Amino acid sequence: MQSLSHIGIIALNTFRESIRDKILYNIVFLAIGLAVFSILLGEWSVFDRAHVIKSTTLTIMSLSGLLISVFVGISLVQKEIQRKTVLTLLSKPISRVSFIVGKYLGLLGVVACHLILLTVVYYIILFVTESSPSLSLLSAIYMVFCEMAIVVAVALLFSSFSTPVLSALFTLGVYFAGHLSNQLLEQVQFVKRMGEVEGFGSVLMEKMAIIIHAVFPGLYRYNISSNVVHQIALPDWYLFWQSLYALGYIGLFLAIASWWFNRRDFL
Amino acid sequence: MIQIEGLNKTYHTGFLMRPKKALTDIHLQVPQGIIYGFIGPNGAGKSTTIKVLTGLLNFDSGKIQVAGFSPRSVKSRTRLGYCPEQPYFYDYLTGRELMSFYGRLAGLQGKELEKRTEWALNLVHANKDWIDRRLRTYSKGMMQRVGLAQSILSKPDLLILDEPMSGLDPMGRRDVREAILSLNKDGVTVFYSSHLLSDVESISDRVAMIVDGRIVREGSIDEITSSCSVQYHIRTGESSSNLSLPSGVKPSSQSGEWICDNAAARDVFIQSCLNAGISIEKIDHQRPSLEDILTEEIARAES
Numbered sequence: 220m221q222s223l224s225h226i227g228i229i230a231l232n233t234f235r236e237s238i239r240d241k242i243l244y245n246i247v248f249l250a251i252g253l254a255v256f257s258i259l260l261g262e263w264s265v266f267d268r269a270h271v272i273k274s275t276t277l278t279i280m281s282l283s284g285l286l287i288s289v290f291v292g293i294s295l296v297q298k299e300i301q302r303k304t305v306l307t308l309l310s311k312p313i314s315r316v317s318f319i320v321g322k323y324l325g326l327l328g329v330v331a332c333h334l335i336l337l338t339v340v341y342y343i344i345l346f347v348t349e350s351s352p353s354l355s356l357l358s359a360i361y362m363v364f365c366e367m368a369i370v371v372a373v374a375l376l377f378s379s380f381s382t383p384v385l386s387a388l389f390t391l392g393v394y395f396a397g398h399l400s401n402q403l404l405e406q407v408q409f410v411k412r413m414g415e416v417e418g419f420g421s422v423l424m425e426k427m428a429i430i431i432h433a434v435f436p437g438l439y440r441y442n443i444s445s446n447v448v449h450q451i452a453l454p455d456w457y458l459f460w461q462s463l464y465a466l467g468y469i470g471l472f473l474a475i476a477s478w479w480f481n482r483r484d485f486l
Numbered sequence: 487m488i489q490i491e492g493l494n495k496t497y498h499t500g501f502l503m504r505p506k507k508a509l510t511d512i513h514l515q516v517p518q519g520i521i522y523g524f525i526g527p528n529g530a531g532k533s534t535t536i537k538v539l540t541g542l543l544n545f546d547s548g549k550i551q552v553a554g555f556s557p558r559s560v561k562s563r564t565r566l567g568y569c570p571e572q573p574y575f576y577d578y579l580t581g582r583e584l585m586s587f588y589g590r591l592a593g594l595q596g597k598e599l600e601k602r603t604e605w606a607l608n609l610v611h612a613n614k615d616w617i618d619r620r621l622r623t624y625s626k627g628m629m630q631r632v633g634l635a636q637s638i639l640s641k642p643d644l645l646i647l648d649e650p651m652s653g654l655d656p657m658g659r660r661d662v663r664e665a666i667l668s669l670n671k672d673g674v675t676v677f678y679s680s681h682l683l684s685d686v687e688s689i690s691d692r693v694a695m696i697v698d699g700r701i702v703r704e705g706s707i708d709e710i711t712s713s714c715s716v717q718y719h720i721r722t723g724e725s726s727s728n729l730s731l732p733s734g735v736k737p738s739s740q741s742g743e744w745i746c747d748n749a750a751a752r753d754v755f756i757q758s759c760l761n762a763g764i765s766i767e768k769i770d771h772q773r774p775s776l777e778d779i780l781t782e783e784i785a786r787a788e789s
Binding site: 221224225228229232235236239302303304306307308309310311312313314482484485486 | 587
């Protein structure tokens with residue numbers, strides 16, 4: 220019970236710290252600007268205007284969430300260590316696990332607020348442009364949130380043992396690998412089927428693609444914008460299973476981050 | 487309150503992770519209710535020892551108990567207050583908000599939190615206008631006072647302070663000294679490191695001296711200083727440049743003054759002065775100060 224209280228206090232403090240970060244406002248205003256720009260894209264596009272606006276804005280949500288995780292999230296733990304605020308904090312009767320989980324929830328709160336703000340902007344744009352706003356779009360936004368919840372955990376994991384620059388690169392790497400791993404596996408299997416690569420090379424390529432697909436979180440699962448925009452039905456319980464999948468990876472990443480943080484010396 | 491037996495700590499530095507021994511076989515006992523000074527030169531291992539005690543650093547080997555628990559356990563920190571050297575805090579908070587943040591982490595809420603905050607700020611003379619300003623505008627002295635206030639907020643049984651008086655003006659040092667004495671009077675055990683040996687001598691019940699990662703002296707101030715021989719300072723009247731100095735006697739930095747390392751050397755020197763017709767104007771005996779002993783220990787370690 221005491222640990223939950225500590226997590227809450229650290230999360231609130233992290234939230235307060237993050238919303239004072241100027242980079243956050245730059246990203247938020249850029250995202251809102253791009254969302255508004257999607258109206259023009261809809262006008263210029265040869266495709267249906269409503270579809271373009273909807274899918275563009277969902278992509279903006281995902282990318283801006285990634286930028287927040289990378290530019291705000293990664294420095295959170297490092298700032299505590301470099302400014303030595305961690306010395307006073309960890310000398311209090313709180314566990315290092317509470318510290319990591321509190322930091323995670325604080326940053327996730329910032330990402331959630333950002334997505335809520337963009338959702339409001341999104342629906343205003345859809346109403347103004349008469350692009351058939353429907354509640355089903357919320358499921359796509361929820362999936363973006365789940366995806367960001369994983370990315371924030373990845374960012375926190377890397378920032379618990381690496382420098383901000385390296386952490387940013389690693390997090391971006393995991394994000395793109397997570398989005399492309401399925402396509403990579405499909406391509407490799409297709410090439411193998413077609414017989415363009417044979418022998419050991421083919422086996423090695425396929426094994427590597429399988430490993431990448433298995434190890435990296437499958438972030439492609441959370442991109443359901445085409446289903447929602449084109450009203451293609453998702454499998455039953457899709458959101459539930461993907462939420463559980465996200466929780467599994469978040470738990471794993473936070474456990475590794477906490478374990479590593481526990482071993483660390485603070486000079 | 488603190489028990490350290492055979493503590494060893496090694497840092498691994500650089501790309502090749504070269505080992506560097508920071509603490510070697512440290513043994514310390516800090517009984518409940520005393521003020522314990524921990525002194526030594528820069529890089530001797532004072533902060534390392536303190537960070538091991540507060541659970542911020544892991545250690546290689548040894549047995550440590552802080553308030554009855556291992557420093558690795560969260561429980562050891564429930565009765566512990568700690569202020570690091572040159573404390574840094576979240577500069578976007580005000581001093582009062584910071585106190586509230588740390589108070590809530592220590593389990594305080596509502597009226598109790600307010601009451602404790604007022605008490606802690608008053609004790610370190612920080613309950614002034616500036617406490618409601620953002621921490622980024624604070625001077626070093628203000629930061630040190632807030633640091634000390636946050637460490638006592640939970641009314642700990644054990645207070646560990648790393649250089650609490652460094653960077654403070656004389657008024658600030660006096661306030662911190664008085665705060666430490668006042669807390670100790672209320673039963674708080676204080677373990678602190680300091681470079682300011684005159685302050686250590688004036689308030690500590692016991693002292694440990696650490697040089698190059700090893701404890702070289704431990705005991706009360708009296709025990710430590712009396713373990714060293716008394717020095718005799720003799721001032722002679724006339725020029726005594728032709729005087730041959732017996733062993734154990736050396737000239738002082740002041741002209742016409744001599745330092746005898748022991749009573750025998752003193753007697754031989756006085757006799758030879760009198761034989762040479764040189765008058766003795768003043769004989770003074772001095773025990774070495776902590777500073778003298780520390781300087782001697784550093785020189786010994788370096789040699």
